[in-house]
Amino acid sequence: MSKTFLIVFVLTMVFDLSETAIADHGQVPIWEHCHAKPDKASCYENELDAVLRVQGPSEALQALDDLALHDSNVMRDAHPYAHRLGRQIFAYYTNFPKAFSQCEPRYASGCYHGVLEEFLNSKKNGIREEDIADLCKSLPESQRQRFLQFQCLHGLGHGLTMYFNHDIFRALPFCEALVPQLDRESCYGGVFMENIIHYQHRAQHAEGHEHPSQDSKSLQATMLNPRDPHYPCNALIRKYQGACYFLQSSAFLTLNGWNIGDAFKECDKAPEELIPLCYQSMGRDISGASLTVTEKTIEGCMQGTLRYRTYCFKGAVNDFIITHANPERGVNFCQELTDDYKTACYESVGQFLIYLYPDQSTRDKVCEKIEERYVPFCKLASIPSVDLHQAVINGR
DSSP: OOOOOOOOOOOOOOOOSSOOOOOOTTTTTTHHTTTTTTTHEEEEEEHHHHHHHTHHHHHHHHHHHHHHHHHHHHHTTTTHHHHHHHHHHHHHOHHHHHHHHTTSSSTTTTHHHHHHHHHTTTTTTTOOOHOOOOOTGGGGGGOHHHHHHHHHHHHHHHHHHTTTTTTHHHHHHHHHTTTSSSHHHHHHHHHHHHHHHHHHHHHHTTOOOSSHHHHHHHHHHHHHTTTTTTTTTTGGGGGHHHHHHHTTHHHHHTTTTTOHHHHHHHTTTGGGGHHHHHHHHHHHHHHTTTTTTTHHHHHHHHSSSSSHHHHHHHHHHHHHHHHHHHHHHHHHHTTTHHHHHHHHHHHHHHHHHHOOSSHHHHHHHTTTSSSSGGHHHHHHTSOOOHHHHHHTTTTT
């Protein structure tokens, strides 16, 4: 996420499954058609739009798969590309459960988040707490597994932030309509992620402009503050700070030009009880920037302070899993760590399995595929006996 830029366009479309997804350039693959163009990102977006219009959501996501295989920039920015598809899917169906069910969980579930964003954007007469209180509970039974519930709640935070013109102080109170606290925390995280992504997007577009507008500069200052990298976390009441620091490493890296060592030093300045969350945030960002390359991710995490380094690996393994909703990616990552970090890594795999699989027998089968001495740690962590978010807050 730390090097992605959210692109906000909403287009009208018509899905016509009787035609094939052949773009105007004929049988040439999208990546081959676009890669030499001056603005290849816009070209990719237009071609994905065409696939979505003609063939539908599943085929559009498959087209994004193909682009990501051929262009590392698309792989890095696949999450916002998927956001864009989700927004357009809701614009077509105008029914939240139906649109949400068209998405798939890859690319950190960006499609689901986009559906939430456009659902809220459709509320032209204003939103009320009752509009969102049970929204994620309105999904069909097949969409109610914990992983997709989290993506719905997290996407709601993205959508609220966009709805309130990226004023997080207006968006956060609407998360309070959710019950229980874990649902609210998931929503908070979406608010803070959207805040950072939008800042990155505005900064990217400001490059090359010698005199950015005063409005542009003042709006950016309400999102992140180059003179105070801990903002907005240090301007929030305590109940929001945990979720904020769980994303704030992305702000540190954005503001310091992607200096991993300096970003860890900023994490070390966070309130002591929140440093583990900041290190987990670093693990996610390092993994994402490396395109989930194990060696680069390990090298990055090793730059952190020894006392908290384990949390970086925990954040990284979660990112390995969530990027493709595939626990095997996380297991393979843990295998490459030294013994000092393997127990915590496999415990994180076990905890994440609770979100992916509703039954314990399936979770146990995944754990049984890891290194034998760590199987008990994975299995124990995969038992949903604790509030997982609170476990993270407590540094477990």
